[in-house]
Amino acid sequence: MTNSKPTLDTVLNHRSIRKFTQEPISEELLNTLFSAGMAGSTSGYLQSASIIRVTDKQLRYDIRRICANAQDAKEGEKYGHHYVENCAEFLIFCMDSNRHLTLLPEAQIDWTEVVLVGAVDATIIAQNLLVTAESLGLGGVYIGSVRNDIDKLSELLKLPKGIVPLFGMCLGYPDQDPAMRPRLPNSVIVSTNQYEPASKAELDAFNDTVKDYYSQLRHADMDWTSQIVNYLAKPSRPEILPYLNKQGFAKR
Known part of the structure; x- marks a missing residue:
């Protein structure tokens, strides 16, 4: 070992x-x-x-x-x-x-x-x-x-x-x-002393990153929002x- x-x-x-x-x-x-x-x-x-x-x-x-x-x-x-x-x-x-x-x-x-x-x-x-x-x-x-x-x-x-x-x-x-799938950046995940909601701009930027990942590496038309919808809209x-x-x- x-x-x-x-x-x-x-x-x-x-x-x-x-x-x-x-x-x-x-x-x-x-x-x-x-x-x-x-x-x-x-x-x-x-x-x-x-x-x-x-x-x-x-x-x-x-x-x-x-x-x-x-x-x-x-x-x-x-x-x-x-x-x-x-x-x-x-x-x-x-x-x-x-x-x-x-x-x-x-x-x-x-x-x-x-x-x-x-x-x-x-x-x-x-x-x-x-x-x-x-x-x-x-x-x-x-x-x-x-x-x-x-x-x-x-x-x-x-x-x-x-x-x-x-x-x-x-x-x-x-x-x-x-390939590794993208993760949300530390700035979105980590708050200090109190909860800090992620901005729409930060989430949109991550959405684009995920969309590029699926498009380039998996030839699929998907993003992070679509996966949230698939899981949480029902x-x-x-x-x-x-x-x-x-x-x-x-x-x-």
Whole structure:
């Protein structure tokens, strides 16, 4: 593990990888990644997160269909998210209060704050794990689309009360070298002492940057605003709140 890249170089060169070689990740390296993930901070020392490693081929196939909204697709039809099946390792990160219920059956996990704690813990673990993986020559991509049918996913993974699958992650050795997507500048993200709204001019300038990126590198007519519209101009997975309630969360 001594040949890892410097942290700053690793973080500033992050790209999502969706095409991988067939080289497997050794058990030793995978356990190192798990340890790196768990070394991150945890709210209240509750350690409110778990990782499910999906190795079963049929299960990966079924999860891919959820991610690609292909549950009704016929056998043989083409659909996306091939990397869910083809990556060396597919992980699902969950918020986890099931362990707390085991030790304290009357634990009040139904407060909305507990959802935030679990989501933050899972995200810290995942980002620690991914940065470590990238520093060691691996690549990965987050898969939020596992929530396209969270009830079906829960059924497939046999999740008990107190567990919520938040996102997946594909990991493997990269077989592509994609360009980095633009990020909002620090001047838009960082405020001092009080929140400073971004100006329309700053957002328009970033919109143009994103439009140029898609036009030149992906030959697509897209910008940042169009992606916001695609995500936020319609109901966004309205079944999530009922699912959280069913699992014991966010009732008050």
